[in-house]
Amino acid sequence: MIEVNNLHKSFAKVKALDGLSFTAKDGEITGILGPNGAGKTTCLRTLYGLLKADEGTATIDGINVLENPLAARKRLGIFPDKFGLYERLTAYEQIDYFASLHGLQGKAKHQAIETVIKDLEMTELAHRRTAGFSQGQRMKVTLAQALVHQPKNFVLDEPTRGLDVMSTRVLRNYLARFRENGHCILFSSHVMQEVAALCDRVVVVANGKLAAQGTPAELCELAGEKHLEEAFVKIIGSDEGVAA
């Protein structure tokens, strides 16, 4: 479970987060929606413990990120905003590296890597160096390394950027499976259809504040619109930064 409570964060004169609060529950996929610059990435980086909030708390399974970042990160699988690959390593080696960083070793590690590779249908890629991988292949490697230690909580920062339909489906199916197993998934995206199709609950963020939250249907009802996109625009009060 991921809880964000009254987060404030300013950079010089810019207020990136202004009292943001929301909860992402276990067994649910929670989507964070917001225009560019709404504070999504700042919020997620605070969750990883990379940034320190000026005020408020972020907890992961009850562990305060600020007080104990290493323990909190152990329970997180992170798909960051910008993901690169170690291009001189093979996909397998890279997943192995992150598994070891999470303390896995020996047979258990090997087993975990094999499982995640099989689940993401990337057996053929596994022993190739990642230089020259396609966007979809890169996403798979990043996802595999984020999830190899089977974390209770996932945080994905716009994971479907630049992905083709097939890769998006692999990702969706994979996330849905984890939801069924009771994991907590927090997911930021620009793509309305995707959020509508995948998320159980949606948190709309604008200007560093919570603008609205609820199921996609509830949000539509709240705004009196049929489509989530229209509802979203109405809730945040402008159509700036909304990608189709």
Next chain:
Amino acid sequence: MIQFKALFIKEMKEALRDKRAMMVAMMMALMAPVMIFAMSKVLISKATEKPAVYVKIIGGEYAPKLIEHFKTTNLVSFDSVPEDKKDMWDERNITLTIPDTFAKDLSEGNVIDIIFSADHSDKAMMLPIRRIERAVRAFSLSIGYKRLMVRGIDVKLLQPLNLIEQDTAQPNSSPIMITMILGMYLLMTAFMSGLPLAIDSSAGERERNVLEMLLCQPVDTLKIVLAKLSSASAIAVLGVVLTLTLTTVAIGFVDLAKIGATFSLDVYIFTALLVLLVPICVLASAMQLFFAFQSKSFKEAQSTVTMIIMVPAIMPMALMMMDDRPKWFDWTPIVGQSLLIEDLLKGIPVGWGMIGFAGLVTLIISAAFVVATAKKLKSEKVVLALS
């Protein structure tokens, strides 16, 4: 420990697979024998040869025997200067004026004024000038001796003291040069070899967007820095070992005795040099990581960090210019090692205590850099610079 092992293995794998970085890393080592051969060839030829000096002789025809004598010591008339050197010798403008009364004065026993003009402030001219002075003096003496001998006087009377002059300027300064250059070269190797890796694993990773992912993992930043430091220094040490080995081999082929050098790279010197240079490798990598992590891009890191390389090059040179250096200098990193390396190569035995102490100080300073870098990586500034 699992984490550190994983971090270290990953860094080493990446380093060894980066062929270009490895090439650069090992370049210093591979260039060492070339440098030694080139340097000793120049020094040996300088020490043993007497290159021709071209003198503009005015009135040479009045003193053919003097000219003949000049020729035996390779002092040649400017008329026979080869075309490619003509400009240089013309500019040097060494002139010797022999009066037309030479033969007459000689037979009458008068003092003959020979006018020798050259630029005495030009360093390159010092040797030619000395050779000409000597040649004239020797010729003059030989005539004087003959005059005395024909009068039945023992020439030894003229020489109550015999000053045996040895030309220390030339051959003996060469080994000092060779030790200085070799010492500097070794320090540079320690600084250069780990450099590509240090930049690649810090600023390079940031540019490839993998640093953020690493910082999000449940790993202490100190471990990250230590792993990166270990791998960069390991490569640097590898470069140093290779340089020392190749140098030892190369020096075996050079006749150093010819230039009066006395050192040889035996097991003691090899080990002592290695023990001296390993902490330098660590310090170099620690400094490079510290500065590279702070730069915004790979390119910026390259230019900042390259400036650090100047340190080991400048230090020994600065030392050379200093006549009285304070005692504490011996304990400062790089300077201390540089002095000890010089002593070792001069054949002065150096105690292990000194070597150990210099190393210890260097390692303590490296540790400070590591802690500072680890702290930096936790700061928001670094995170914000990620994108």
